[in-house]
Amino acid sequence: MAGCNNCSTGNPATVGGCQNNGSCGTGDCNKMNSFDWLSHMGIPEVDKFDIIEVKFKGGRKDYFRNVDHLQLTTGDPVVVDVPNGHHIGYISLQGELVRLQMQKRKIKNDDNILKIYRLANQKDLEKWQEAKNRExxxxxxxxxxIEELGLEMKLSDIEYQADNSKATFYYSADDRVDFRELIKILASEFKIRVEMRQISLRQEAGRLGGIGVCGRELCCATWIHDFKSVTTSAARYQNLSLNPSKLSGQCGRLKCCLNYELDSYMAALKDIPSVDKPLQTEAGPAKLQKTDIFRKLMWFSYNDDNNWHSIDCERVKDILEMNEGGIMPFNLKQDKAFEGEVETGKSNKDLELLDKKFSQSKKKKKRKAKPKKTGVDSLSVQPELKPGPRQTTTDRTKNSGQKNRKGNRKSPRNQARNQGSPPQNTQDAVNKKEGGQKTSKKRNYNKKRGQNRPNNGNTNEI
Known part of the structure; x- marks a missing residue:
């Protein structure tokens, strides 16, 4: 389905919701209407309020009298009387709620309220669409x-009247602007009557629209019509950092949402004592660092230390009374030394649990290094034999005898000899060879000598 006349999405079409040609149920593409909660309550028609609220471009609303008692419905386009011509708008509210809105905006019910001519027909809507295409x-x-004239003003929007005879130029400027020459040029070039209307930066943001830092459409572009002043004291009461980049909206002014919760903070601040100077204790002067308004907790630090101590507001009042009497407590939580710590009842347990959680660091188990894989099989490689202390022949025979008794195991030196490995020390090999030859010669000589010697008992040979 195509869009309505107020959009640029397509040609006007019959809307299924309110059965109106060229308007949706909200009456406009940006601003929301006031909800008529009295529409189905069956109020007698005799007492029906005859003034109707009509909505125009950019959320501008005005009030007109239904003199002819026309049967109107919310969202119907109507032709209304304006100074020097007529204009077309959409009905946004009717009935008893209009009386309340007029009282809220302090509009008097007198003869200055203009009247409604008729319901807009197709020819009126087509002519109005031609005028809107010129904007x-x-x-x-x-x-x-404006740039050629060098005027310090920002033109934000233009609204043509439905009879195509007048145009309203909305602009914003910091100082007063002399635009008399500008009006003459605009009137001669566009052949219309020109009206210059200065608007605030908030109204300009509401006309242009946009998305706020909260991710939603701007409040000034959806439902706010009456803008209230916002001061930096609203941020101070809510303990917000006075950072202009965070507190200002797209209009460059302080955000309107700073006033939304201000009443709740003001009511909660009544129970919180004002600390203008540090609290005097024996542990040192305690300076206020932070205040939790809704939890009624206040954080102090000794001598601008990084460690903060939280106490409740009742304890702060007690310390202030003691300081006024010239008495200093031992610290923020104890009046005297070696006294049991005072239970405040509202401690910062959640932060303490987090500190304990991250302070106990778990030791990671060291993983054993895995042996590097090589192409040679690790079982086939024999360990290298380190040279030990030099042993004599008697020591070697003793060691070999002990090993042979245990399990007839061979010494590492014999294993190396059997595998064909070279001896560890060449000098040991030479000494062993020479010693073996000498012992074999002595044995042969003793054998021969024993054969020639007569076995005559204990007689000695002469």
Missing amino acids: IPTLYRSKQI
């Missing part, structure tokens, strides 16, 4: 003229 080209050309 964008006129806006671009007007900005060029």
Whole structure:
């Protein structure tokens, strides 16, 4: 389904919700209407309020009298009387709620309220659409003229009247601007009556629209119509950092949402004592660092230390009374030394649990290094034999005898000899060879000598 006349998505079509040609149930593409909660309550028609709220471009609303008692429905386009012509708007509210809105905006019910002519027909809507198509080209050309004249003003929007005889130029400026020459040029070029209307930066943001830091559409572009002043004291009461980049909106002014919760903070601040100077204790002067308004907790630090101590507001009041009497407690939580710690009842247990959780660091188990894989099989490689202390022949025979008794195991030196490995020390090998030859010669000589010697008992040979 195509969009309505207020959008640029397509041609006007019959809307299924309110059965209105060229308007949706909200009456506009940006601003929301006031909800008529009295529409189904069956109020007698005799007492029905005859003034109707009509909505125009950019959320602008005005009130008109239904003199002819027309049967109107919310969202119907109507032709209304305006100074020097007529205009078309959409009905946004009717009935008893209009009386309340007029009282809220302090609008008097007198003869200054203009009347409604009739319901807009198709010819009126087509003529109004032709006038609206002139707004964008006129806006671009007007900005060029302003730059040529060197005027310090920002043109934000243009609204053409439905009879195509008048145009309202909305601009914003910091100082007063002399635009008399500008009006003459615009009137001669576009052949219309020109009205210059200065608006605030918040109203400009509401007309342009946008998305806020919260991710939603701007409040000034959806439902706020009456803008209230916002001061930095609203941020101070809520303990917000006075950072202009975070507190300011797209209009460059302080955000309107700073006033939303201000009443709740003001009510909660009544029970919190004001600390203008550090609290005097024997542990040192305690300076206020932070205040939790809704939990009624206050954090102090000794001598601008990084460690903060939290106490409740009742304890702060007690310390203030003691300081006024010239008495200093031992610390923030104890009046005297070696006294049991005072239970405040509202401690910062959640932060303490987090500190304990991250302070106990778990020791990671060291993993054993795995042996590096090589192409040679590790079982086939024999360990290298380190040279030990030099042993004599008697020591070697003793060691070999002990090993042979245990399990007839061979010494590492014999294993190396059997495997064909070279001896560990060449000098040991030479000494062993020479010693073996000498012992074999002595044995042969003793054998021969024993054969020639007569076995005559204990007689000695002469």
